[in-house]
Amino acid sequence: MIDGILLGLQTVLTLQNLGLVLAGCAAGTFIGMLPGLGPISAIALMIPVTYGFDPASGMILLAGVYYGAIFGGSTSSILINAPGVAGTVATAFDGYPLSQQGKAGKALAVAAYASFAGGTIAAVFLVLAAPSLAELSLSFQSADYFILMLLGLALVAAFSERGDYLKAILMTIVGLMLSTVGTDLSAGVQRFTFGRMDLIDGISFLLLAMATFALAEAFMMVLKPTPKAETQFPTYADLSLSRKDVKRIVPSIGRSSVLGFLVGTLPGAGATIASFLAYGMERNIVSPAEREQFGKGSLAGLAAPEAANNAACTGSFVPLLTLGIPGSGTTAVLLGALIAYGVQPGPRLFIDAPEVFWSVIVSMYFGNMILLVLNLPLIPQIARVLLLPRPILVPLIMFFSVMGVYLVSFNSFDIQLMLMIAVAAVVLRLLTFPMAPLLLGFILGGMLEDNLRRAITLSDGSWSFLWDRPLTLALVMVTTVVIITPLIRYILPQKRLREAS
Amino acid sequence: MKSWLNNLRVVGLFFLLVSLGYLWTAQSIPLDFWSEQEPFNARSLPYLIGTACVFVSLLLLALPSPSFDWSLLRGLNIGPAVMMLSLLSTYGFMIDKLGFLFSTFCLLAAGFFLLGERRPLRIISIAAGVTGIFWVIMDLLGIYLNPGDLFLDWS
Numbered sequence: 200m201i202d203g204i205l206l207g208l209q210t211v212l213t214l215q216n217l218g219l220v221l222a223g224c225a226a227g228t229f230i231g232m233l234p235g236l237g238p239i240s241a242i243a244l245m246i247p248v249t250y251g252f253d254p255a256s257g258m259i260l261l262a263g264v265y266y267g268a269i270f271g272g273s274t275s276s277i278l279i280n281a282p283g284v285a286g287t288v289a290t291a292f293d294g295y296p297l298s299q300q301g302k303a304g305k306a307l308a309v310a311a312y313a314s315f316a317g318g319t320i321a322a323v324f325l326v327l328a329a330p331s332l333a334e335l336s337l338s339f340q341s342a343d344y345f346i347l348m349l350l351g352l353a354l355v356a357a358f359s360e361r362g363d364y365l366k367a368i369l370m371t372i373v374g375l376m377l378s379t380v381g382t383d384l385s386a387g388v389q390r391f392t393f394g395r396m397d398l399i400d401g402i403s404f405l406l407l408a409m410a411t412f413a414l415a416e417a418f419m420m421v422l423k424p425t426p427k428a429e430t431q432f433p434t435y436a437d438l439s440l441s442r443k444d445v446k447r448i449v450p451s452i453g454r455s456s457v458l459g460f461l462v463g464t465l466p467g468a469g470a471t472i473a474s475f476l477a478y479g480m481e482r483n484i485v486s487p488a489e490r491e492q493f494g495k496g497s498l499a500g501l502a503a504p505e506a507a508n509n510a511a512c513t514g515s516f517v518p519l520l521t522l523g524i525p526g527s528g529t530t531a532v533l534l535g536a537l538i539a540y541g542v543q544p545g546p547r548l549f550i551d552a553p554e555v556f557w558s559v560i561v562s563m564y565f566g567n568m569i570l571l572v573l574n575l576p577l578i579p580q581i582a583r584v585l586l587l588p589r590p591i592l593v594p595l596i597m598f599f600s601v602m603g604v605y606l607v608s609f610n611s612f613d614i615q616l617m618l619m620i621a622v623a624a625v626v627l628r629l630l631t632f633p634m635a636p637l638l639l640g641f642i643l644g645g646m647l648e649d650n651l652r653r654a655i656t657l658s659d660g661s662w663s664f665l666w667d668r669p670l671t672l673a674l675v676m677v678t679t680v681v682i683i684t685p686l687i688r689y690i691l692p693q694k695r696l697r698e699a700s
Numbered sequence: 701m702k703s704w705l706n707n708l709r710v711v712g713l714f715f716l717l718v719s720l721g722y723l724w725t726a727q728s729i730p731l732d733f734w735s736e737q738e739p740f741n742a743r744s745l746p747y748l749i750g751t752a753c754v755f756v757s758l759l760l761l762a763l764p765s766p767s768f769d770w771s772l773l774r775g776l777n778i779g780p781a782v783m784m785l786s787l788l789s790t791y792g793f794m795i796d797k798l799g800f801l802f803s804t805f806c807l808l809a810a811g812f813f814l815l816g817e818r819r820p821l822r823i824i825s826i827a828a829g830v831t832g833i834f835w836v837i838m839d840l841l842g843i844y845l846n847p848g849d850l851f852l853d854w855s
Contacts, residue, residue, distance in 0.1 A: 365760055366708070369715060372753045376722055379749065383729075383742035388743060390729050391722070421781045421815065547812060592827060594811025597788060598804065602834070605795070606843060614792030618785060625781075629709040629773055644745075652740045660739025690763060 200330060207557030211565055216259050219252070220562055223260040224569045227267020228581055233592070237284040239530045239635070240413040246405055246536050255487070257554045259538055265529060266318070266566040266636035267469065269508060273310045274578055275585060277501075278303060285698045286470030286511075287480040289504035289633035296496035305407030308438040309498055310505045311575045313452050315327060318567035320456035320647045321513035325560055328464075332521040332696045333549040333556075339522075341653035342664040346674040351466035351524045353681045355636050358465075358472060364634045371640035375475045378644025379401055385652060397612040402620075404535035404612055406604045407641055410620035413600040417593050418625045424589065438575065446504040447489075451481050459507030463514020466526035470508035472516075477507030519544055520556060521694040525641070528635030531642045657660040704770035719753035726750055783814050800845040803845030804831045 210216065223245070230241040245264045249257035277294035290310060297306035304371050353509070356367035380391045380403025392398040455477035462473040481503040482493050493500045518526045523545030525531040537544050542552055549660030551554050624634055658664040665673045704719045726746035765814055784852040798806075807825035815825055 259745060352706065362766070365763075366711075369711070369753070369756045369760065370755060372749060373718075375749045376719075376746075376753065379746050386731070386735050386742045387733075388730050388742050390746065391725055418784070419779055421784055422776045422778070552759060588817070590812050590815035590817040591822075594784070594808055595817055595830065597784065597811065598830070601791070603786060606838075609846075611792045611796055614795075615789060618789055618792070622785065627711065629776075630711055630768075632711060634709075648745045651745065655736075655740040655744075668702060 200326065202554060203330065203557045204326065204561065207559075207561030208556050210255050211259060211561045216256055216558075216562070217254055217565070219260040220263045220565045220569055221573065222403055223263020224267040224270075224566055225577075225581070226575070227264035227269075228271035228274070228570070229267075229584055230264075231268030231271025231284055232581065232584055233271075233596075234275060234281040236268075236413065236416055237272065237286075238265050238597070239408060239532055239638070240416055241265075241268040241410040242529065242536070242538045243405060244413055244599055244603055246532075246539070247606050248273040249536065250607070251538070251592065253457065253540045254537065254552065255558040257318055257536065258555060258559045262563050263569070265512060265533070266314075266509070266563070266570055269512060270311070270570050271581075272315060273314070273505060274307065274582060274623060275305045275364070277310060278384070280417075280581060284470075286508040287504075288471070289474040290501065290508075292478065292504075293492075293497045293500035296494070297498075297501065297672075300496055301501035302496070304438045305440060305444070307497075307575065307578060308440055309444070309448060309501050311571050313448065313455075313505035314326045314415070314509040315571045315696075316624065317456040317459055317509035317565050318513055318563070319458040320453070320506075321510035322560065322564045322567070324457075324460050325513050325517060325563075329517055329521055329556075329560065330549060332517065332676070333546045336522050336546040339492055339546070340668070340671075341650040341657065342642060342668070342671045343674060344522075344524075345650040345654055346671060346678055347522060347524055348643050348650065349656055349673065350678040350681060352636070352640060352643060354466045354680055355639055357681050358687045359636075362689075363631075363633065367636045370627075370632055370636040373633045373640075374637040375641025375644045375647070376588060377407065377637075378641045379648075395612075397610060402616070403604070403613070404532070404638075404642055405607060406541070406599060406617050406618060408532050408535065408638055409600045409604055410617045411624040413603075413635060414597060414617065414621040415624040415628060415634070417596040418621060419628065420589060420593050420596075420630075426545045426548060431456055442608065448498050451485075451499040451503045452506040453485070454507040455481065455503040456510040457512030457559060459545055460514040462507070463511030464517040464526070466518050468509040469527035469529070472513035473514075474504035474508040477503040499541075509567070516559065516563070520545060520548060523548070523646070525639060528638050531635075531639045536641050570591065706765055708760045708765045708768075712757045714758035715753060716761065718751050719757060722746065722753070723750035764827045780814055784811060787811060787814065795848055799847040800833055801835060801847070804834070 211220070227238070227241050228333055230236050230244060231238065241259050241264050245261060249260050252260070269284060269286055272287035273290045273294070276282040276287045276291035277298050280291050280295040282288045282291050294306045294310060297303065333472055339377065352371050355362055356371060360365040363608060378401070382388070383390055389399060401645055458477050458480060459473040462476060463469065478500060479500055482490055485499055489497060489499060498684045515526050515530045518524050519530045519534060523534070523543065525534045534544060542548065542555055601614055602619065604617055605611070656663070658667070664671065665675050723746070726743055729743045729746065731741055731743065787807060787810055791803055794803045805827050808830060809823050812823045813826065835845060
């Protein structure tokens, strides 16, 4: 493990890679601060930039973007009560009241320190957990992977709100359907290309991510213009914390970081769920006097979701790095980027490309440090992006989204396809259907098919691989419970509702 | 009828039709003699996914669900959004013909104007600045951007 950390340090501590962490954090903060644009859009927009780099450098940049985007989201939550990211909605509960009381500097500092501490604690857990989990997962076979991927997809739907379960399942299936467009690599036949040469290679994941997130968000900004941000920011020159403040937030940060990391490692539950759980847990644990302050500007209420969302971001790398299975939309995009670099994540990554594995882990830590040391003092400058008028900002986001896709293929058909998908995504969003499960289904589709084909071929066409080995059987049972339970919970109240009426 | 047709059922109905079309198209995926004998071939996963989609769409249609407030969609700024969409689509068709520099400048300038920016100096300077800086960065990175078939034909 020490060797691994040293290898990671060696990779990260080059002038180029340090520069990339820095650039990634700054770009991520910048994009994440824009209301609506979250880490998925930020990463998708930055992927084309990384194609010239080696996989380790590319991932270092993207890890920086991920953390930066979350940090940027917190900043807009605190300053203007407009969370740029779903994971920082809970930050606004106490962050915005603090900023209204003229304590925006203190709120930003608490958010930054809590994020840093959450990231640090989670990074330690990741270093301890990932290698052993990667070794354990080497014993997994195709059948286990197939079931694990199904489990990952089912969990994303299971963790959505109760009424949204079927919507998330449907979107996952639509993502799987889109993944079958193109040439089937095992037989070399074309599927669903309708005779179009442009579709022979299938739909690129970058195109889909850009169309369903960055471009769709830009169109949403045109369709539903939000009230103009206040042109006068609260003053926040004072970023210092008193000893009493520190004493108040330290226990919250500790508890929330552990909770955040654990929630983050679960496929499907990401930073958003972690931050809400941490906020709820803190409110129940703190003294009655402090509880009174929740929602009115409590420091503990701000520190808890901030520590948890950062810890969950780190935690979400555990299934990605060890199993090659992304647990969230954001890690799905990172997985797509890794595959585009020619790196297959999973237990073999740890053995075949240890420099990528360890440099991602080490760079995440550096990303956290850079956010604290450099971004916090620079926030007043970066926050000016919030003042950029919409008529200028929206066409720029659209241009960068379109260019990001065009520069990869130089095929103008991709621009038209992207626009069609973006229109469909906007309509589905307006009808309250979530997009992240679609992306996850799309990215897992190919791997799901490979593993299912291998498992069925190995068992001579029989489905008995599902119950032949105890490990697979256990996974099948867990997956069945995860799929069926929310479905029953979804159907039952509705049935009662109908009977009552 | 109106209250029955909520957002879930509209999308459910749409994807029911899509999945039926998907299954129908999956039948015509070409398979050679050997692939047809295999237990898992290029049609297998599409059949599984298509069937799952039909099932979930039917659930969305059949299960009772809360009515959707369609008036929420009434206040949307559809005009500018459609204009931006047409602009981007035109850009997609023109970028190869008119070249990166000219078409990007037009896209950005027209986009700023469509969404409400009215100061000509601001429109021109930002559009030209972003186009120029982007082109220089791409040039430095060694990425070739087509100057345009029309211009190439002239020269």
